[in-house]
Amino acid sequence: xxxxxxxxxxxxxxxxxxxxxxxxxxxxxxxxxxxxxxxxxxxxxxxxxxxxxxxxxxxxxxxxxxxxxxxxxxxxxxxxxxxxxxxxxxxxxxxxxxxxxxxxxxxxxxxxxxxxxxxxxxxxxxxxxxxxxxxxxxxxxxxxx
Amino acid sequence: xxxxxxxxxxxxxxxxxxxxxxxxxxxxxxxxxxxxxxxxxxxxxxxxxxxxxxxxxxxxxxxxxxxxxxxxxxxxxxxxxxxxxxxxxxxxxxxxxxxxxxxxxxxxxxxxxxxxxxxxxxxxxxxxxxxxxxxxxxxxxxxxxxxxxxxxxxxxxxxxxxxxxxxxxxxxxxxxxxxxxxxxxxxxxxxxxxxxxxxxxxxxxxxxxxxxxxxxxxxxxxxxxxxxxxxxxxxxxxxxxxxxxxxxxxxxxxxxxxxxxxxxxxxxxxxxxxxxxxxxxxxxxxxxxxxxxxxxxxxxxxxxxxxxxxxxxxxxxxxxxxxxxxxxxxxxxxxxxxxxxxxxxxxxxxxxxxxxxxxxxxxxxxxxxxxxxxxxxxxxxxxxxxxxxxxxxxxxxxxxxxxxxxxxxxxxxxxxxxxxxxxxxxxxxxxxxxxxxxxxxxxxxxxxxxxxxxxxxxxxxxxxxxxxxxxxxxxxxxxxxxxxxxxxxxxxxxxxxxxxxxx
Amino acid sequence: xxxxxxxxxxxxxxxxxxxxxxxxxxxxxxxxxxxxxxxxxxxxxxxxxxxxxxxxxxxxxxxxxxxxxxxxxxxxxxxxxxxxxxxxxxxxxxxxxxxxxxxxxxxxxxxxxxxxxxxxxxxxxxxxxxxxxxxxxxxxxx
Numbered sequence: 001x002x003x004x005x006x007x008x009x010x011x012x013x014x015x016x017x018x019x020x021x022x023x024x025x026x027x028x029x030x031x032x033x034x035x036x037x038x039x040x041x042x043x044x045x046x047x048x049x050x051x052x053x054x055x056x057x058x059x060x061x062x063x064x065x066x067x068x069x070x071x072x073x074x075x076x077x078x079x080x081x082x083x084x085x086x087x088x089x090x091x092x093x094x095x096x097x098x099x100x101x102x103x104x105x106x107x108x109x110x111x112x113x114x115x116x117x118x119x120x121x122x123x124x125x126x127x128x129x130x131x132x133x134x135x136x137x138x139x140x141x142x143x144x145x
Numbered sequence: 146x147x148x149x150x151x152x153x154x155x156x157x158x159x160x161x162x163x164x165x166x167x168x169x170x171x172x173x174x175x176x177x178x179x180x181x182x183x184x185x186x187x188x189x190x191x192x193x194x195x196x197x198x199x200x201x202x203x204x205x206x207x208x209x210x211x212x213x214x215x216x217x218x219x220x221x222x223x224x225x226x227x228x229x230x231x232x233x234x235x236x237x238x239x240x241x242x243x244x245x246x247x248x249x250x251x252x253x254x255x256x257x258x259x260x261x262x263x264x265x266x267x268x269x270x271x272x273x274x275x276x277x278x279x280x281x282x283x284x285x286x287x288x289x290x291x292x293x294x295x296x297x298x299x300x301x302x303x304x305x306x307x308x309x310x311x312x313x314x315x316x317x318x319x320x321x322x323x324x325x326x327x328x329x330x331x332x333x334x335x336x337x338x339x340x341x342x343x344x345x346x347x348x349x350x351x352x353x354x355x356x357x358x359x360x361x362x363x364x365x366x367x368x369x370x371x372x373x374x375x376x377x378x379x380x381x382x383x384x385x386x387x388x389x390x391x392x393x394x395x396x397x398x399x400x401x402x403x404x405x406x407x408x409x410x411x412x413x414x415x416x417x418x419x420x421x422x423x424x425x426x427x428x429x430x431x432x433x434x435x436x437x438x439x440x441x442x443x444x445x446x447x448x449x450x451x452x453x454x455x456x457x458x459x460x461x462x463x464x465x466x467x468x469x470x471x472x473x474x475x476x477x478x479x480x481x482x483x484x485x486x487x488x489x490x491x492x493x494x495x496x497x498x499x500x501x502x503x504x505x506x507x508x509x510x511x512x513x514x515x516x517x518x519x520x521x522x523x524x525x526x527x528x529x530x531x532x533x534x535x536x537x538x539x540x541x542x543x544x545x546x547x548x549x550x551x552x553x554x555x556x557x558x559x560x561x562x563x564x565x566x567x568x569x570x571x572x573x574x575x576x577x578x579x580x581x582x583x584x585x586x587x588x589x590x591x592x593x594x595x596x597x598x599x600x601x602x603x604x605x606x607x608x609x610x611x612x613x614x615x616x617x618x619x620x621x622x623x624x625x626x627x628x629x630x631x632x633x634x635x636x637x638x639x640x641x642x643x644x645x646x647x648x
Numbered sequence: 649x650x651x652x653x654x655x656x657x658x659x660x661x662x663x664x665x666x667x668x669x670x671x672x673x674x675x676x677x678x679x680x681x682x683x684x685x686x687x688x689x690x691x692x693x694x695x696x697x698x699x700x701x702x703x704x705x706x707x708x709x710x711x712x713x714x715x716x717x718x719x720x721x722x723x724x725x726x727x728x729x730x731x732x733x734x735x736x737x738x739x740x741x742x743x744x745x746x747x748x749x750x751x752x753x754x755x756x757x758x759x760x761x762x763x764x765x766x767x768x769x770x771x772x773x774x775x776x777x778x779x780x781x782x783x784x785x786x787x788x789x790x
Contacts, residue, residue, distance in 0.1 A: 066180075069177065069180070070177070070178050070180070072174075072177065073173075073174035073175070073176075073177030073178045073270075074174070074178060076171075076173075076174040077171065077174045077175065077178065080167065080170065080171040080174070081171075083167065084167075084171070087155075087160055087163075090155055091155065091219055092155065092163075092215070092216055092217060092218060092219040093160070093163045093167065093215075093217055093218065094217055094218040095218050095219030096218070097219065
């Protein structure tokens with residue numbers, strides 16, 4: 001792997017801006033195009049790119065499989081939990097206007113929380129799909145295909 | 146609850162339609178986060194039990210024919226997503242969540258024995274997702290939401306079936322076949338909903354039905370109807386579209402088969418009913434397009450062809466899978482009669498067949514666990530060494546045939562009544578004749594279990610109590626609902642009346 | 649009614665049908681399981697396109713309100729609902745594809761092939777063995 005010098009340098013340079021861009025897309029999602037889905041995929045791309053260039057072991061040192069699996073569930077829980085909170089506040093499930101005194105602010109907070117949940121789940125799922133396929137120990141060598 | 150809030154706070158009782166779906170749905174990620182093998186079963190069982198209790202409340206609330214509507218996010222229908230519970234939904238919700246709780250009781254031992262320890266958390270998470278998907282399909286009043294929940298339950302079902310690969314690798318190809326066919330079915334369904342949205346500009350089922358009432362000759366609506374019926378037909382396993390079912394049921398772990406056979410096709414039948422009678426009105430479906438002439442022959446074909454195929458199987462599990470296809474024929478027969486009695490027969494058979502097949506597949510699971518597989522030559526003489534399991538099997542078998550005193554008799558009785566009401570003598574005779582075919586295949590199993598000698602040196606012992614108790618709970622239920630029909634019959638009648646009015 | 653204008657005016661439907669049938673044909677005719685999944689994807693994509701084309705309003709612009717919320721009543725907006733619906737359907741499609749491919753990986757490991765005919769051959773062999781071992785006494789097929 002030593003010989004892919006340009007790829008390795010470019011990947012190192014790109015990984016951080018990709019994540020930053022993902023965060024930008026994430027947090028601008030509630031008043032411009034963007035949101036959790038797109039941000040989650042972009043965020044995952046940083047890790048997948050890193051994994052492709054440096055190998056699965058290296059990326060799993062940064063982001064172990066068990067954390068990815070927990071994050072998948074956590075994102076779904078953030079989404080569902082937002083609904084439970086609005087329910088406990090006495091409104092319908094996912095009625096964000098319960099979250100603040102002014103309904104408009106409530107909508108703002110609610111969408112923010114829900115999109116955060118979506119983003120966490122989507123990025124974790126994307127990374128875990130990559131791990132699952134890349135990390136499969138090949139029981140049959142490629143030459144036999 | 147925020148008691149000091151100035152607005153009228155919703156009480157827990159108001160939230161029941163939603164909690165029915167959300168409790169198992171949120172329990173699944175909690176299962177995943179905890180990731181503990183010991184905690185996942187109690188968590189899954191608690192969630193399923195909560196869902197069952199909620200479904201009882203909902204059923205009691207809707208038995209008088211009233212309709213509960215819940216607006217998600219506070220957005221009123223037709224714009225927002227509405228959960229709409231009437232007697233028909235509540236009955237299906239009741240069936241699904243009760244069966245799920247009983248199957249989970251059974252699953253604790255069975256999963257521990259059959260599925261490797263590293264996959265237990267995954268199993269229970271998928272099971273809960275499947276449950277919440279099925280409950281969501283039944284609870285929602287939004288057409289697109291139906292598709293989403295349908296896919297949640299389908300995707301987790303594929304995983305659950307593939308878990309059977311630890312014993313038989315053919316589970317993988319069965320799951321793959323089901324995935325391809327199920328996805329095609331769901332995509333057809335979503336095309337149908339797209340056409341409906343094009344024609345009406347709304348996704349709320351009530352709203353759709355009001356708007357298409359004015360456009361009976363609209364070709365878009367007709368295309369939508371065709372796509373939805375064929376798409377759901379794949380999920381229901383209507384006779385010529387049943388090819389995924391035998392493989393999937395045979396190779397899945399028995400606990401999964403027991404759950405799926407008792408709930409998943411039943412929920413699909415419910416969706417078919419909901420779309421045929423509530424969204425497209427019966428007049429549109431049957432008078433304009435004379436659908437009964439398509440459904441009726443296929444239903445009768447299913448009753449006979451699948452029963453005959455079942456009688457030639459040497460694997461008990463596969464036999465029961467084919468018998469499921471035949472039983473779906475009875476439900477379709479009830480639909481094709483377009484009468485209140487016919488619909489009652491469909492709804493009540495949905496429930497009775499659910500508990501019957503649940504019993505039978507649980508008994509098969511016990512045989513598989515004790516003897517290794519479910520081929521008839523392995524079952525010889527097991528009536529003596531596994532008396533309780535075999536007795537439960539016989540009870541389920543009798544109910545499958547429709548012997549008086551069992552739940553299966555009630556549904557066939559209502560079905561025959563409906564046929565006679567219409568003056569369809571031949572159909573009534575055919576129902577009885579196909580029941581005789583059921584006698585053949587059930588007898589085949591009983592003969593192997595009781596009339597043959599135990600092989601020399603057989604060491605099989607009775608299944609553990611943790612398998613017998615849930616099995617007998619369903620077996621007793623299939624006797625109880627054959628004697629005391631006040632709950633099932635009145636619920637089915639209210640459901641049929643609501644559906645028939647096109648509510 | 650069935651004139652040229654009708655046919656050309658519904659051009660996107662024709663494309664949608666072509667794409668759909670292409671996908672469907674691949675699912676039915678190809679023996680390679682990966683190709684089946686590709687076909688399934690094309691099939692689903694055609695439905696996505698169908699929904700998205702449904703949301704188009706002639707002369708409509710993107711349905712985003714200006715920041716100052718001063719909405720010109722003469723502005724025509726496209727219908728955003730089908731897009732949102734299809735976002736959900738795309739996610740479902742991705743999940744189906746991932747699951748299908750995962751199953752193919754497992755099938756490849758257990759059967760040693762992803763060609764349907766060879767898998768069928770192996771399955772037939774297993775069934776024949778089962779018939780020999782279990783079926784003799786019952787006179788049926790397993």
